[in-house]
Amino acid sequence: MTTTMTIGDFLLRRLREVGIQHLFGVAGDFNLEFLLQMEDGKGFTWAGNCNELNASYAADGYARIHGIAGLVVTNGVGAWSAINGIAGAYSEHVPVICVCGSPPLRSIDRNLLMHHTPATTDNDGVMRGYAQVTAAQARLTPQNAVMEIDRLIATAWRRKLPVYMELPSDIAYLEVEVPAEPLRLAMPAGDPERLSTCAATIVTAFANAESPAILVDLAADRFDVAAELMELAGKRGIPIAAINTAKGVIDETHPCYLGLYAGAGSEPGVREVVEGSDCLLTIGLRRVDTTCGAFTDALPALRIDARGDAVDIGPDNFQAVYLKELLRKVADDLPARKSAPARTPSAAEAAAEATPPGPLTQAVYWSMIQNFVREGDVIIAEGGTSEVGGFGLRLPSGCTFITQSVWGSIGYSVGSVLGTLLAAPHRRHLLFVGDGSFQLTAQELSTMLRHDLKPIIFLINNGGYTIERAICGKNGTFNDIANWAYAELPKVLHPGTTARTFVVKTAAELEAAMAAPHDNMIFIEAVMDKYDALQTALDMGHGMAEIDYGPRGPQHRPGVQI
């Protein structure tokens, strides 16, 4: 059955049908007509971001919580501005639908040179660029709009990757025949034999193993299989470790949760179990320098490597096997082991009893943060010392931990938390960010305040890019930054704001700030020494220098400070 509607309205309808309620982006002349359709249709809240990069980060954060997100930009100036956020979504497998309002088809047909383009007759440069960082791309036309919109949205969902569609500005109001059926996002069913053979192989392997274990990467979050994993692990007391990309995906209070695995950088007790396992199931594993302890991981050769749409078990390969369906079956079929030994989760760091005196240090800071996090929190930790500190937290139940440990774009977190706040308004959102990172995307505070959102923002003011001091250039002026009055920003970006802002220099001051009632945005600027960092952060920096610069790198010069 079909009906008729405008192309723009159909696109909006599909975005609504897949559950998107907010759209991120910036208005520009090639998308204004579409934004007017959005406003007339009353189906969305428009985020109204300050710029497209911040918008793309926000869309990523929204999709990580909500499952999928939409971003609306203008071709050329907007699309190129947003591409770094889309590239991060591509790297970290986040489904973002980028709708790019584009020059009118008339101009392409007639070879007319338009603003926001290179003013040559090549109209496809942006799409070729986006082809590097998306799973699928299309220029919508009246002929293909219905097919391509549905194809791109389904691709984003199934592959957990961003997609890019150009909407020429002279077709949004043209009418086409559209299906009456709503679009439902679903993984296809797997091939029955492949699924059942694969599941049986895994079940047998686990049942026969003496020391089975599970190692989860970010696919465990993206494909929403944490529950299945915890269930199957719980049946036989199988320990589960996480790559840092997937911290918090397995409930850290679960009896089977082991800790973070990262080769030589693993949490205590984790490495031996994972590397000594005689039957290791990995979920979406990728060995990236920042996620496998700079390649110091040494996983057993005999493994079950499952990803979103295929599985490798030693020499055998299974196509058309989808992760959630597979793990559901394994969880169902795995025989329980009587009196499965419960694993005692490592105790959280004992909370310090007294508030230490003197200036605030990173060590004290993170121990206080440990006491502050609560069940259900959404925690976003920016690359750098915030991420390192965040990895060290033992998370209560039901937390979502967001970082970009693969892509690592500083400034991401400030945009991302806008997205998570809009996606999950009833949860508490904690942002941990350093001053250097904050400066890239600071203006998005304005959008948070404009939407009356209430993040709790912990900013470390220590005069520069701390993790980079540990990597190279401890005293390099290129690692210094301007000193802002960070805590004054909310009232400049939202005059009359009732945001609660604090500048803290001691543990006592931090404690008082943390006790503030959470009736508004809370912004805590913590001033610390520029060289102070957790030992893990320093070690990580020094290790990265080796990987990046090698034996002739500047870290080996006589007399250099690291």
Place this chain on the structure above:
Amino acid sequence: MTTTMTIGDFLLRRLREVGIQHLFGVAGDFNLEFLLQMEDGKGFTWAGNCNELNASYAADGYARIHGIAGLVVTNGVGAWSAINGIAGAYSEHVPVICVCGSPPLRSIDRNLLMHHTPATTDNDGVMRGYAQVTAAQARLTPQNAVMEIDRLIATAWRRKLPVYMELPSDIAYLEVEVPAEPLRLAMPAGDPERLSTCAATIVTAFANAESPAILVDLAADRFDVAAELMELAGKRGIPIAAINTAKGVIDETHPCYLGLYAGAGSEPGVREVVEGSDCLLTIGLRRVDTTCGAFTDALPALRIDARGDAVDIGPDNFQAVYLKELLRKVADDLPARKSAPARTPSAAEAAAEATPPGPLTQAVYWSMIQNFVREGDVIIAEGGTSEVGGFGLRLPSGCTFITQSVWGSIGYSVGSVLGTLLAAPHRRHLLFVGDGSFQLTAQELSTMLRHDLKPIIFLINNGGYTIERAICGKNGTFNDIANWAYAELPKVLHPGTTARTFVVKTAAELEAAMAAPHDNMIFIEAVMDKYDALQTALDMGHGMAEIDYGPRGPQHRPGVQI
């Protein structure tokens, strides 16, 4: 003759040899070792931008004044963040050298997955993206570094286009043989016969013409031919008009200067002369919707179309003819015409005698700006009402007028003025920007203050994207923005600043602000009505709606406000 030095030091040496004294960008682990070489070599001032997009805009502004610029970013996260500025440089022909610190060659050789990448084994995605917006690209290796560095820099200079080079992080400190000779930027000499035939053809055509004229596009600035053009025009009283991309390139006080040509949007008296010419010489002409009056231009069919490296004269085409050399010869060979009629330049708008009462309007604002601009000013006008107002100014002698009327990326101006300030510290720099645009890149104020730079910033606070209200969505919430306390930003981004900040709502208040001593940054926030705009801006917006949305666009719906 050769000598030996590290690859990083050689690259720095080449950048210094071509006159670059400042480098823009953001530190990231793949470029830290190179930044350390930069700091150790003491040959550059590091701008230390807040983010890579702002840095790429600043590099563009620097290159427009200085001739060429250098930008240093980190692969993936930095490069994708910067690409919009490079795309603008590509669109508007500005030579920027993008140096992208990249993953170590070791990781590429060994197929190791690195952070800041998509974590697949494809390492070339960013370069393929940059190939869409640069004239040349290369991944430097020890084997090719010398050749590629020189090729890329020469290409940027000769073609007036940006270039992209990847510097893997494990080779910057390796030693290679390098030429002892410095690199000199120069256009090659043209083919002697092609040059002389072409010049003679032009000279003959001008000598025989009854109503010759010249029309200059931005190539006249990029290839530095304003002097030659004014000289040859002056010999015979040939009128020169400018496309809006080239406003100010021909001295507006020159007796031959006519005004801006833009088809139906031309300044008074210009269209008839240009379109009625029987011998029109165009310099780098491109017909873009925003530069040719939405394609209402109607140029004579018989033309001399000269660009940087070739000329078309009717059916004849001349390759290997370079613009400056050609125009030098034409200026030399063109016979002077006795008693060449002097053309009286249009008088500037008579300055209003009395300060009008009541709230400030755009009309009054721009007439006051007209009285404020001085000889030698660098004027940057952001896309939107600032650009429209700027185009209406009659410029004193020696001004540089910068806008992005082809690429049109809002926020560009705030980054760009940082570049122009560093390139030309002894000139006065005026920035005209709207509130919506300012919000995209506002943090770069911090970098200006950190370098003790003293722009005079005129910001229009009228609650939104004004030009977009005129295009589509007069009352669309997507054209509204958050209201910031803009004039409070300098002291938050540079506590203790002595910048002079003003909020003005009347002509009298603006007058007082403009009279402030120029011993610091001056920041003037002018509050105006959200619907107030010059008629030219409204007309431009309405015209753009027709081009963009066509006959079915929302501007034609009954009852819609435009």
